[in-house]
Amino acid sequence: MPSTKAIKNLRNQAALEQGWRCYYCQLPMWDASPKEFMNRYGMPPGLTKRFQCTAEHLNARCNGGEDVAANIVAACLFCNATRHRTKHPLDATKHASVVRSRMAKGKWHPPQVIAALGNRGEPPA
Ligand SMILES: [Zn+2]
Structure with missing residues (x-):
């Protein structure tokens, strides 16, 4: 079992x-x-809390996903x-498409976030 530190490095x-x-x-x-x-x-x-960087297993650990670089991405705590x-989480690809389509409609993060960060992460001009 890899240490928490190993996961943090990944x-x-x-x-x-x-x-x-x-x-x-x-x-x-x-x-x-x-x-x-x-x-x-x-x-x-x-x-601010929701934008804490977390390790996300593309293939969830409960489905046998491993703690290896190919299976770990960085995601905000909220996503x-x-x-x-x-109970039955979507796979990472499906979740990504749900998030992106809601983002495109401005319906993923609340309006205060969009005001501060912009909808694609670039602060509004
Ligand atoms: Zn996110």
């Missing part, structure tokens, strides 16, 4: 490759410092938790 590696943007919603994520994120984007504290909230 997550960091994935996050770097993703430019610290969520695998699903593509908005920026924070790691160690929510404060800096809040200040940078003018995000309320209650909404990660939402996928796993149901």
Whole structure:
């Protein structure tokens, strides 16, 4: 069983490759410092929490998904938790398409998030 540290390293590696943007919603994520994120984007504290960077197993651990680089991406806490909230989570590809279509309609994150981050992660001009 790999250590939590090993998973964190895999997550960091994935996050770097993703430019610290969520695998699903593509908005920026924070790691160690929510404060800096809040200040940078003018995000309320209650909404900042959801952008914490987490390790997401593409093939969920409960389905035998392994802790290896090919199976781990970096996702924001909200997208990660939402996928796993149901009894039979969608596979990662389906979840990604649900998230992206809701993002496109402005119906994934609340309006305050879109105001702060823009809908594709670029702050509104
Ligand atoms: Zn996300």
